[in-house]
Amino acid sequence: MKFGGTSLANAARMKNAARIIQRYSPKNKVVVVASAIGNTTDQLTEIAELAKKGDLRRARKLLSKIQLSHRKIARIVAGRGETRELVAKIEQLNSELERTVEGIGHLRELTSRSRDYLLSFGESLSAPILAATLSAIGLRAQALTGAEAGIATDDNFGEAKPLIEISYHQVQQRLDPFLNRKMIPVVTGFIAATVDGSTTTLGRGGSDYTATLLAAALEADEIWIWTDVDGLMTADPRIVKNAAVLPNISFGEALELSYFGAKMMHPRALQPAGQKKIPVRIKNSSRPSKNGTLVSANESHNGGKVVKAVSIIRDVGIVTVSGSGMMGAPGVAAKVFQTLGSNNVNVMMISQGSSEATISCVVANRDVDRAVRALQLALMGQGYVDKITEEKDACIIAVVGSGMKGTPGVAARIFTAVARRKVNIRMVAQGSSEYNVSFVVSLKDGPEAVRAIHEEFNLGR
Amino acid sequence: MRIILAGFGTVGQALAQVLHQDADRIVQAYGFRPQLTTIVDSQGSCSDDTGLNIPLALKTKKEYGTVAKYPRQGHRNSDGTHLISNSEAEVVVETTPTNFKDAEPGLSNIKAALANGKHVVTANKGPLALAMPALLELANHRNRLLRFSGTVGGGTPFLDFAAKCMPGERIVRIRGILNGTTNYILTRMENASLTFEKALAEAQKKGYAERDPTNDVEGFDTAAKIVIIANWVLKKQYSLRNLDITGITKVTPQKLKEAKASRAKVKLVGRIEESSVSVAPEQVPTVDPTCVPDTLNALTFSTEHAGDITLIGPGAGGERTASAIVRDLVSIRQEYAA
Numbered sequence: 114m115k116f117g118g119t120s121l122a123n124a125a126r127m128k129n130a131a132r133i134i135q136r137y138s139p140k141n142k143v144v145v146v147a148s149a150i151g152n153t154t155d156q157l158t159e160i161a162e163l164a165k166k167g168d169l170r171r172a173r174k175l176l177s178k179i180q181l182s183h184r185k186i187a188r189i190v191a192g193r194g195e196t197r198e199l200v201a202k203i204e205q206l207n208s209e210l211e212r213t214v215e216g217i218g219h220l221r222e223l224t225s226r227s228r229d230y231l232l233s234f235g236e237s238l239s240a241p242i243l244a245a246t247l248s249a250i251g252l253r254a255q256a257l258t259g260a261e262a263g264i265a266t267d268d269n270f271g272e273a274k275p276l277i278e279i280s281y282h283q284v285q286q287r288l289d290p291f292l293n294r295k296m297i298p299v300v301t302g303f304i305a306a307t308v309d310g311s312t313t314t315l316g317r318g319g320s321d322y323t324a325t326l327l328a329a330a331l332e333a334d335e336i337w338i339w340t341d342v343d344g345l346m347t348a349d350p351r352i353v354k355n356a357a358v359l360p361n362i363s364f365g366e367a368l369e370l371s372y373f374g375a376k377m378m379h380p381r382a383l384q385p386a387g388q389k390k391i392p393v394r395i396k397n398s399s400r401p402s403k404n405g406t407l408v409s410a411n412e413s414h415n416g417g418k419v420v421k422a423v424s425i426i427r428d429v430g431i432v433t434v435s436g437s438g439m440m441g442a443p444g445v446a447a448k449v450f451q452t453l454g455s456n457n458v459n460v461m462m463i464s465q466g467s468s469e470a471t472i473s474c475v476v477a478n479r480d481v482d483r484a485v486r487a488l489q490l491a492l493m494g495q496g497y498v499d500k501i502t503e504e505k506d507a508c509i510i511a512v513v514g515s516g517m518k519g520t521p522g523v524a525a526r527i528f529t530a531v532a533r534r535k536v537n538i539r540m541v542a543q544g545s546s547e548y549n550v551s552f553v554v555s556l557k558d559g560p561e562a563v564r565a566i567h568e569e570f571n572l573g574r
Numbered sequence: 575m576r577i578i579l580a581g582f583g584t585v586g587q588a589l590a591q592v593l594h595q596d597a598d599r600i601v602q603a604y605g606f607r608p609q610l611t612t613i614v615d616s617q618g619s620c621s622d623d624t625g626l627n628i629p630l631a632l633k634t635k636k637e638y639g640t641v642a643k644y645p646r647q648g649h650r651n652s653d654g655t656h657l658i659s660n661s662e663a664e665v666v667v668e669t670t671p672t673n674f675k676d677a678e679p680g681l682s683n684i685k686a687a688l689a690n691g692k693h694v695v696t697a698n699k700g701p702l703a704l705a706m707p708a709l710l711e712l713a714n715h716r717n718r719l720l721r722f723s724g725t726v727g728g729g730t731p732f733l734d735f736a737a738k739c740m741p742g743e744r745i746v747r748i749r750g751i752l753n754g755t756t757n758y759i760l761t762r763m764e765n766a767s768l769t770f771e772k773a774l775a776e777a778q779k780k781g782y783a784e785r786d787p788t789n790d791v792e793g794f795d796t797a798a799k800i801v802i803i804a805n806w807v808l809k810k811q812y813s814l815r816n817l818d819i820t821g822i823t824k825v826t827p828q829k830l831k832e833a834k835a836s837r838a839k840v841k842l843v844g845r846i847e848e849s850s851v852s853v854a855p856e857q858v859p860t861v862d863p864t865c866v867p868d869t870l871n872a873l874t875f876s877t878e879h880a881g882d883i884t885l886i887g888p889g890a891g892g893e894r895t896a897s898a899i900v901r902d903l904v905s906i907r908q909e910y911a912a
């Protein structure tokens with residue numbers, strides 16, 4: 114079970130999390146993964162930036178806020194027996210944290226290594242507090258860092274890559290003894306260490322990734338992600354009033370949804386679960402009796418529905434390269450992608466005109482100018498490209514559902530439904546997977562397109 | 575090349591002997607001089623950064639039972655991981671006893687070595703049987719070599735044969751007899767009509783079986799070798815837990831007779847098929863080249879185009895295993911100029 118930051122945000126939420134664990138622990142072997150409390154990680158990021166600029170006054174102020182809130186929660190949640198030990202542990206971490214911030218401030222230098230170390234304090238503080246909360250209600254729990262739990266990574270600080278086999282092996286070695294003694298390991302999410310012990314963070318995927326790695330290592334039966342929503346939705350409820358919670362989706366569908374911006378686990382985090390076919394349940398810690406969404410290897414089509422969800426990515430733009438000379442000129446497409454790649458522009462979608470005279474790429478709004486400049490430099494004046502145009506303020510609409518493969522006419526239904534609402538489709542993605550159809554419309558048309566599809570496929574409650 | 579030798583029993587001492595005897599030949603042929611700079615046994619260790627005096631170390635071991643008594647540079651410290659982490663040697667040779675429960679102390683020694691950027695040669699199968707994918711990943715991550723020729727077939731190069739002599743060929747099945755002790759017991763049961771217990775006792779008297787024969791007769795030793803072959807040659811990711819293992823303790827003279835009637839012999843066979851790996855006694859036709867007697871080992875690779883290829887050779891043994899270790903040291907030298 115992994116608890117996200119909002120599910121541990123204050124003493125009451127912390128106790129709530131403990132009660133949830135208590136409810137399931139007698140009949141199951143439970144391993145808990147704790148995120149940093151509330152928005153501690155964001156605050157630590159800010160402290161890092163302040164310290165780097167040498168603004169130690171504001172860094173210290175924010176720091177004492179973090180220290181204070183953790184002290185306060187700790188005092189409330191811990192039972193009489195644990196308070197002293199917990200407070201001592203927290204004070205020890207607090208002073209280590211202070212030293213780290215002072216160090217960065219005085220050197221005015223923030224290496225990715227020291228940044229990871231600084232960020233690790235969020236989870237290092239939350240795990241012992243959650244463990245003490247469990248002890249206070251009579252459960253036997255042990256707080257561990259990700260490294261102590263056995264997760265080893267390379268030294269790519271900021272987004273370290275787990276060494277999968279060695280991690281699996283070590284996790285079994287370290288956690289099995291706790292589970293066999295009926296103890297609940299409470300592991301810090303997000304943070305790990307290199308094989309020689311330097312603290313690293315897992316970057317994108319964060320604590321979810323920790324949870325799926327531990328589960329895969331232990332060959333767990335299920336992974337439960339406790340968060341602040343009821344599960345994955347058929348569409349953004351702010352756009353579609355009758356959007357519903359998806360009862361179940363497959364790993365393939367979940368990957369598409371997370372790629373297309375749904376509030377969902379990062380693809381990196383899904384990978385270990387997908388590989389070992391361990392179902393992931395996403396549940397609301399405020400309403401634990403609700404079923405939530407089950408992500409599994411099972412590609413069932415909820416009541417025969419070919420489409421399961423529609424999502425939207427806003428703030429994208431289209432960059433189009435065109436020129437009659439491109440027809441039959443080999444390697445233009447490769448040059449386009451190479452140029453964008455080496456300029457750190459992430460291409461989210463592509464489409465090539467059937468005459469081969471145009472190539473369109475969808476990129477983030479903020480990357481549009483850079484993409485255009487780079488492409489101009491690389492491609493113009495060589496005879497085959499005449500024009501590089503841009504169009505900002507668009508959005509991608511992604512329609513996801515594993516039932517679409519092998520069901521003819523789904524794309525036609527989608528585009529007809531959208532056209533009926535007088536929405537102009539700017540571009541259709543090519544080579545999209547069999548789980549999704551995606552296309553681009555202008556930003557202002559986005560919500561209407563989402564509603565059109567949601568209605569056409571009857572996705573609502 | 576500076577070497578830490580963890581474990582100084584049959585194999586460790588044989589290696590020291592070979593390194594000492596062949597030093598000049600190795601320098602001439604391969605251009606490097608392997609030096610033992612640390613030796614560890616269960617009671618202590620001895621270290622000399624300029625290279626230990628091998629005859630003196632062997633003599634000390636023989637006289638006192640431990641290298642801790644090595645003049646001046648002997649210590650009571652036998653903490654392998656500590657010695658490894660604090661040494662400048664380039665290579666660790668792991669020859670401590672095999673243990674299939676937690677693979678210690680070998681597993682910690684190998685992890686410490688790789689984590690500290692040292693190459694590893696192991697004759698100890700335990701760590702590979704339980705954590706081979708993890709150790710290979712760690713070696714790869716650290717850009718170091720983990721070699722283990724001595725773990726399978728002693729001096730007979732089963733592993734190198736498959737990996738080096740058959741590129742491009744698809745191996746569809748591997749099966750073989752990989753444990754000399756059990757093969758000897760089965761041969762004696764048949765030839766002299768002995769019960770399992772009697773044949774085991776005889777093997778123990780002759781020094782072919784250990785006092786605690788569990789690892790051999792229950793099939794664990796064969797299983798460990800099968801894991802190593804499957805992972806190395808066929809790039810699988812197995813550990814001992816993935817195997818179905820049956821030993822030879824339930825084999826009766828009756829079963830041997832039945833086999834004989836159908837022109838076969840009962841052998842403890844390790845098998846790697848497309849999607850299963852197993853160890854169990856089975857009937858092997860006497861005309862099958864895999865059907866070898868006594869303590870011999872045999873391994874048959876069934877290939878897609880080249881047919882069945884069988885390698886036969888003497889199995890384990892101190893000196894033979896030492897020769898496999900030297901082979902690994904040479905290959906490390908050739909790849910890394912260490």
Ligand SMILES: NC(=O)c1ccc[n+]([C@@H]2O[C@H](COP(=O)([O-])OP(=O)(O)OC[C@H]3O[C@@H](n4cnc5c(N)ncnc54)[C@H](OP(=O)(O)O)[C@@H]3O)[C@@H](O)[C@H]2O)c1
Pocket residue numbers: 580581582583584585586614615616617639640652654668669670671672673679697698699700724725728890891892895
């Ligand atoms: N013998 C073979 O033919 C053969 C063939 C292939 C592979 N192997 C493998 O090679 C390894 C060594 O075999 P072997 O026949 O040489 O065994 P061995 O004679 O029993 O030698 C084992 C050595 O390890 C030492 N040792 C035990 N515990 C230790 C510890 N905690 N720390 C440091 N050293 C420790 C022993 O110390 P003491 O001397 O103080 O007791 C001894 O020197 C085994 O894993 C075996 O399976 C053997």
